[in-house]
Structure formats: structure tokens, C-alpha cells
Amino acid sequence: MGCTATDVIGALQAGAAAVSAHRDELIQLDRVIGDADHGENMDRGFRAVVSKLDTAVPETPGAVLKQVATTLISTVGGASGPLYGTAFLRAAAAVGDAPELDGPAVAAALQAGLDGVVARGKAVAGDKTMVDALIPAVDAAKAAAADGAGPARVLEVAAQAAHSGAQATEPLVARKGRASYLGERSAGHVDPGARSTALLLSAFVESRSV
Ligand code: ADP
Numbered sequence: 001m002g003c004t005a006t007d008v009i010g011a012l013q014a015g016a017a018a019v020s021a022h023r024d025e026l027i028q029l030d031r032v033i034g035d036a037d038h039g040e041n042m043d044r045g046f047r048a049v050v051s052k053l054d055t056a057v058p059e060t061p062g063a064v065l066k067q068v069a070t071t072l073i074s075t076v077g078g079a080s081g082p083l084y085g086t087a088f089l090r091a092a093a094a095v096g097d098a099p100e101l102d103g104p105a106v107a108a109a110l111q112a113g114l115d116g117v118v119a120r121g122k123a124v125a126g127d128k129t130m131v132d133a134l135i136p137a138v139d140a141a142k143a144a145a146a147d148g149a150g151p152a153r154v155l156e157v158a159a160q161a162a163h164s165g166a167q168a169t170e171p172l173v174a175r176k177g178r179a180s181y182l183g184e185r186s187a188g189h190v191d192p193g194a195r196s197t198a199l200l201l202s203a204f205v206e207s208r209s210v
């Protein structure tokens, strides 16, 4: 079964709940290698996403993703706002005005989101950023979609891979963003943005509506 606009909205509501539940954890991760605001930034942004969806309900998955992008860009400051905003904007463009998304469309949306983050932030694999969660997620999603997986399974394998990718940022030395100011001292801590990416993808899966 395809993923409709209603499913995408359900997934985003679950994502907002997950970000809120993990707000303090994300703050704590960012406290040690950044400026302790990642949980706050993400929570503010996703609260705004949900409240906007209460008043304006777009009719296609792409239109929902586009609304998310503009909301995040206008409410989340810092590095992560424009990066997540660009990811959702590119994902929206990738799915176009299709009424439902199948497995390959979900994988293509994730690929477009990653491409947007990379275009905007110029991070490469191993720089200790959200890109380190997204790259394995996209690879897993594309492989599953090529094997005929539907949207739910594609997201499930993407979330699993994102968690491994986020965990694998722990020993890395940051080369992008605020954490890079710490140099070698950034090693030994999970990157907050990689963690939030993994949390969002898991929540999308657990919303069970996609
Ligand atoms: P800020 O660093 O401005 O306070 P946040 O704390 O909200 O913003 O977000 C920090 C996260 O943003 C990092 O953990 C990292 O994952 C991500 N990030 C920062 N710079 C980049 C970049 N150039 N490319 C990709 N991700 C980045």
C-alpha cells in the first residue's frame, strides 16, 4: 500500500513526539560538543510543524513535505534548521505531486534529502554530522526498494541503518559544524544531528501509518 498525505502527516506527528521525548538527550549531546541547543531547536521546529498541520492540511505527500520545510526553515535557527529544511524541500521536489508514495519513491525522497543536506552543508561521510546517519539510511532504503520493499519496510531498514550510522559517529573527530571547533576533543561523543535523524526515521516507522 502506498503512503498518502495522511500517512506522512501521521509520521511527522510521531517524529515531533519523538523529538520532544528526546529533547533533553539531544540537548545533552549538543552540550558536550556544541552549544546545548539541538534538542531545543528540533523541539521548537517540530512543534511548529505539527501546529501548522493542524491548521493547513496539504493534499499530497509532496505538499506536506514542502510545508514542513518552510516551517522548519522559519522556526529553527542554527545549522540544523536550514539543513533539515533543505532536506524536506528536496524530498518534496523528488516526490512531486504524486498522491501516494511507493517504496522507490520513499527511497528517492530520502536520497534527495541527503543530497540537499550535502549541497547545503558540504559535509562528507565521516565528518561527524547528520550525513553519517543519512548515507547508510539512503543506501539501505535504495537496496530494499530495489528488492521490491514497500514504503514501511523501506523506512524500517533506513531507520535501522541510521541508528548504526549515528552510533558510529561516536569515535569520529568532527570536521563540520560547531563540534569541529573542538578538534580531537569532539571524539568520544555521538553527534546530536545524526542522533536526531535516526530518532526521526524510527518515529516515522513507528507511526505505523506509512
Ligand atoms: P548549531 O550547531 O548551529 O547550534 P544545532 O545544534 O541545532 O545547530 O545542530 C547541530 C547539528 O547540525 C550537528 O550535530 C550536525 O549533525 C549538524 N551539522 C552542522 N553542520 C553541518 C554541516 N555542514 N553538514 C551537515 N550537518 C551539519
Ligand code: MG
Pocket (backbone or CB within 6 Å): 030, 034, 035, 036, 037, 038, 078, 178
Ligand atoms: Mg547546537
Ligand code: MG
Pocket (backbone or CB within 6 Å): 035, 037, 078, 079
Ligand atoms: Mg546553536
